[in-house]
Amino acid sequence: MTDVQSYLETPSSPNLKGIRAWLLTTDHKRIGILYMISILFWFCIAVTLGLLLRTELMAEGKTLMGSETYNAVFTLHGVIMVFLFIIPGIPAIFGNFLLPIQIGSDDVFFPRLNLLSWYLYIFGGILAVVSLFSGGPPDTGWTFYVPFSIQTESGVTFTVLAAFILGMSSMLTGINFITTIHRLRIKTMGWMQMPLFTWSLYATAWVQLLATPILSITLLLIVAERIFGIGLFDPGRGGDPILYQHLFWMYSHPAVYIMILPAMGVVSEIMPVFSRKAIFGYKAIVSSTLAIAIAGSLVWAHHMFTSGMSDTAVFVFSLLTFVVAIPSAIKVFSWVSTMYKGSILMTPPLFFALCFIYLFSVGGLTGLVLGAAGTNIHVHDTHFVVGHFHFVMFGGAGFAFFAALHFWWPKMFGRMYNFRNAYRAAILITIGFILHYIPMLILGLQGMPRRYYNYLPRFEAGNFFAGIGGFIMVTGIMLMLVNLVQGLRKGAPAVGNPWGGTTLEWSVPSPPPLHNFVDQPSVKSYPYDFTDIIQQQAGSKQV
Amino acid sequence: MNEVINPVHGVDQAFLYILGFSVVLLLGITITMIVFVFTYSRSRNPEPSDIRGNWKLEVLWTVIPSVIALSMFYYGWSSYTGLRNVPAGALEIEVTGQMYSWIFLYPNDKETENELVVPLGKPIKLNITSSDVLHSLFIPAYRIKVDAVPGMKTYAWFLPDKPGLYSMQCAEFCGVGHADMTATLRAVTVSEYEEWLKLEEE
Amino acid sequence: MNSRTPDKAGVKLGMWLFLYTEIMLFGGLFILYAVYYSKYTGVFIEAGKSLDITIGALNTVILLVSSFTVASAITAVQKKAQRSAITLVGISMVFGVLFLVNKYFEWGHKFEAGIYPGSPDLSDAEAGKSLFFGLYYLITGLHGIHIIIGLILLSISLYFITTKRIHATRFAVLENSGLYWHLVDLIWVFIFPLFYLIL
Amino acid sequence: MESSSHEHIISYAKLFGVLCSLLSFTAITIGVSRMDLGALNIWVAILIAACKASFILLFFMHLHYETRLLKITFVGTIGCLAILIGFVFWDISFR
Structure with a gap:
């Protein structure tokens, strides 16, 4: 095992050197790292934009920026966070890096398509930047609601095209993952031996595949409307502006599950490893993953209870929303029960995962308020919604992303990071998070709408506290990233299986060699069987 | 008029019901998690037990949340019907959203901008539309919010029960002046209302 | 594990997955069609009468025949009849171009009659009429773009057949181009009755 | 497989x-x-x-001669589209 060269040292095309060995690579691990760099870049930008928004709101009236700038900043914050960070985040980085290894393959099925997806991602990002300078930054919010998005003179066309390209990138990744899982899974691994992270990526990929085209066509419609003025949503010519919202949410609600399902997959990996115990209810988690993917695609109109939609639709979609809540609850219960009678080792990834469970639960439970028709009317489009979806998207998907960074960092780079700093960062982020978003929930209940650069005087205290929390949180995020990067240089070398994991990625050296496996991987009949790990440890103690 | 039920109570009860259950569930999950982390830490419990599932428990925690979720749905829906079923004899006021103000048109063709004056104790039905892009009329005090959609009539109703000034805001993003698109709701006694209605616009 | 033999079934699966995304892409427009048809049934039927059934039917036949020739080309390649494969793909491409020529004249007529997206005639027409023609132009336009992409794919296949990179045991490129071409046909099969035949 | x-x-x-x-x-x-x-x-x-x-x-x-996987997923895709179209009418038909 010692004389194996890692993928970091050997480029996938042996004749390539230097930067080209990265930019032209077809190795899924290198592409994963490329994604990591570009996604973290956009993440930092979007965090900065978000912080600017909250700083503006800390005091009543105009402080940092006026209304126009504010509208542009929250639009960009949303577009970047949604399309350039959360949607690709876990699948494109950790999915690319780990999915082939977890199923015992040496790469994804279409390696060159994989690289193309990355270039589309970069191209989409560049288009988003271009949109800033073509007629002024977009000011519609990331939802691009008609008729405003058709009438506004800002550079919405390019922003929309950027989202279109990013959608294509995510769709191609989805195609790649499904084909990989079906065709390249090692022969000895049946469906019920697949790690839960892979399962979650599989379900996600199907949602990406079937929902993204709807977004593509919706965005093309906006472009067509802006250029040709067809009037498909123009009430003056018989069009129906609400229909746009249907089309938009047909993608964008499932997109929430594109964001959260991989996050749930990450947590389902972390909980058993550090409890050194089988995941509680493997099959229940698999089926709830699939149930969320399917049912989650049918609840889109719960974003539209106040839109003027029919009351029958409100009834149906509210009911379905509560149906989706159940598989999520099952997952939370299963994760917590995994710890029961386990042998728990506290580490930064576990700490992040536990924060995930807590924050995601808050997000899910506040979601119930939004799912119920009567209460939704009051809090819809207020800061309550902003608080709620940040609990789900950031407290959920974001924290799982952080957990995944800390969990697989040693595997990806072969280096550990400083635990103490990691804990400090995690605590700062969590405390900052709670201080930041709980006031928003309260503000929403009091009736402060979202997307307001200015507000009534009675909302000032809440906004001020939220701002303070934001600064604490961002400090924590910076500390975390710096700590991880420092680990690359100063960190102790990591062994192949530093945590005692059972899935296949832990059976290879850290960082993995070019073709992933040195020996033929052996698949366990149950993916979370820790007997070997426990025996090994008992053996090493006696020695 | 006394039998008109104020829908605000229904909505608030639904809030309490859902939030109450949520807090209990959240506390339960969090405390269990913390207790487990300490009780079964590797130093205290070096030998994990191999438990892979328990179908009875799993069925239990599928069924109970389902029942809770459905009851929440029921509360949510019944409070929603309260917001939607306008009692007979409501006073109808036409509302138009525009960039960036609210226009209110009374039965006697009196028109006001950004000020809605209503008589106490009488159900008020607002017929809402928009003359340009989407807006949304939000009266937090009466728990109502409905989008103003161009080319379409939407409605909301409420029962002013306490005199005073209340804020109204636009809740659907509509452009540069979105945050400034606020209006005031003034609930006054019936006689004051009648008098006000007769006043010529100043 | 390192050297992989080409996995035809996998490539085909990937292609089908891509076709699903295409179906959903057009599906979005068909959602709009369904809603507006149900809202303005009368207007849609009236507007549909102004489309030329003869051209529509002709284009349907053209696409069906070209689909047949593409499918036959695969059979020909499998039977090692290289020359007839070339002829068949060639015919399909000619038909594809014919379709576009037809479409060009059809659109041209409508433009002359003052019916085009955002035209003053349509804006002043009764509610629903501009929706019908808006959808007509969007769907047939998007479909036309797909025909062009299909033609490019077919010409690549044609080139590969002549250079013998496609042969009896290896014809994934032709097969996938064929699948794409059939999908384009498939969508036209629905466009034709929904726009030309609602009378 | x-x-x-x-x-x-x-x-x-x-x-x-x-x-x-x-x-x-x-x-x-x-x-x-x-x-x-x-x-x-x-x-x-x-x-x-x-x-x-x-x-x-x-x-x-050639779908007739393909694997069950392709047949099922194809039908699934069409079913998905049908559901999307159908569900929109919860709103459109009752408005």
Whole structure:
């Protein structure tokens, strides 16, 4: 095992050197790292934009920026966070890096398509930047609601095209993952031996595949409307502006599950490893993953209870929303029960995962308020919604992303990071998070709408506290990233299986060699069987 | 008029019901998690037990949340019907959203901008539309919010029960002046209302 | 594990997955069609009468025949009849171009009659009429773009057949181009009755 | 995963037969569209189109000879689209 060269040292095309060995690579691990760099870049930008928004709101009236700038900043914050960070985040980085290894393959099925997806991602990002300078930054919010998005003179066309390209990138990744899982899974691994992270990526990929085209066509419609003025949503010519919202949410609600399902997959990996115990209810988690993917695609109109939609639709979609809540609850219960009678080792990834469970639960439970028709009317489009979806998207998907960074960092780079700093960062982020978003929930209940650069005087205290929390949180995020990067240089070398994991990625050296496996991987009949790990440890103690 | 039920109570009860259950569930999950982390830490419990599932428990925690979720749905829906079923004899006021103000048109063709004056104790039905892009009329005090959609009539109703000034805001993003698109709701006694209605616009 | 033999079934699966995304892409427009048809049934039927059934039917036949020739080309390649494969793909491409020529004249007529997206005639027409023609132009336009992409794919296949990179045991490129071409046909099969035949 | 790489060759005759039935379906659908069936018109047209589509799928696109995975996922995709269209009408028909 010692004389194996890692993928970091050997480029996938042996004749390539230097930067080209990265930019032209077809190795899924290198592409994963490329994604990591570009996604973290956009993440930092979007965090900065978000912080600017909250700083503006800390005091009543105009402080940092006026209304126009504010509208542009929250639009960009949303577009970047949604399309350039959360949607690709876990699948494109950790999915690319780990999915082939977890199923015992040496790469994804279409390696060159994989690289193309990355270039589309970069191209989409560049288009988003271009949109800033073509007629002024977009000011519609990331939802691009008609008729405003058709009438506004800002550079919405390019922003929309950027989202279109990013959608294509995510769709191609989805195609790649499904084909990989079906065709390249090692022969000895049946469906019920697949790690839960892979399962979650599989379900996600199907949602990406079937929902993204709807977004593509919706965005093309906006472009067509802006250029040709067809009037498909123009009430003056018989069009129906609400229909746009249907089309938009047909993608964008499932997109929430594109964001959260991989996050749930990450947590389902972390909980058993550090409890050194089988995941509680493997099959229940698999089926709830699939149930969320399917049912989650049918609840889109719960974003539209106040839109003027029919009351029958409100009834149906509210009911379905509560149906989706159940598989999520099952997952939370299963994760917590995994710890029961386990042998728990506290580490930064576990700490992040536990924060995930807590924050995601808050997000899910506040979601119930939004799912119920009567209460939704009051809090819809207020800061309550902003608080709620940040609990789900950031407290959920974001924290799982952080957990995944800390969990697989040693595997990806072969280096550990400083635990103490990691804990400090995690605590700062969590405390900052709670201080930041709980006031928003309260503000929403009091009736402060979202997307307001200015507000009534009675909302000032809440906004001020939220701002303070934001600064604490961002400090924590910076500390975390710096700590991880420092680990690359100063960190102790990591062994192949530093945590005692059972899935296949832990059976290879850290960082993995070019073709992933040195020996033929052996698949366990149950993916979370820790007997070997426990025996090994008992053996090493006696020695 | 006394039998008109104020829908605000229904909505608030639904809030309490859902939030109450949520807090209990959240506390339960969090405390269990913390207790487990300490009780079964590797130093205290070096030998994990191999438990892979328990179908009875799993069925239990599928069924109970389902029942809770459905009851929440029921509360949510019944409070929603309260917001939607306008009692007979409501006073109808036409509302138009525009960039960036609210226009209110009374039965006697009196028109006001950004000020809605209503008589106490009488159900008020607002017929809402928009003359340009989407807006949304939000009266937090009466728990109502409905989008103003161009080319379409939407409605909301409420029962002013306490005199005073209340804020109204636009809740659907509509452009540069979105945050400034606020209006005031003034609930006054019936006689004051009648008098006000007769006043010529100043 | 390192050297992989080409996995035809996998490539085909990937292609089908891509076709699903295409179906959903057009599906979005068909959602709009369904809603507006149900809202303005009368207007849609009236507007549909102004489309030329003869051209529509002709284009349907053209696409069906070209689909047949593409499918036959695969059979020909499998039977090692290289020359007839070339002829068949060639015919399909000619038909594809014919379709576009037809479409060009059809659109041209409508433009002359003052019916085009955002035209003053349509804006002043009764509610629903501009929706019908808006959808007509969007769907047939998007479909036309797909025909062009299909033609490019077919010409690549044609080139590969002549250079013998496609042969009896290896014809994934032709097969996938064929699948794409059939999908384009498939969508036209629905466009034709929904726009030309609602009378 | 078992692979169905036994290449199935469809004869020219069969393909031609499919083409003929497609053309006759086209003739039928044009003929039917001239009859006034009221609200049924659109459904008949869609039904015939669906028949044509399945012929193209099953034989021109070889779906008849493909693995169960492809068949199931294809039907799933169409089902998904049908549900999306159907669910929009919860709103449209009751507004």
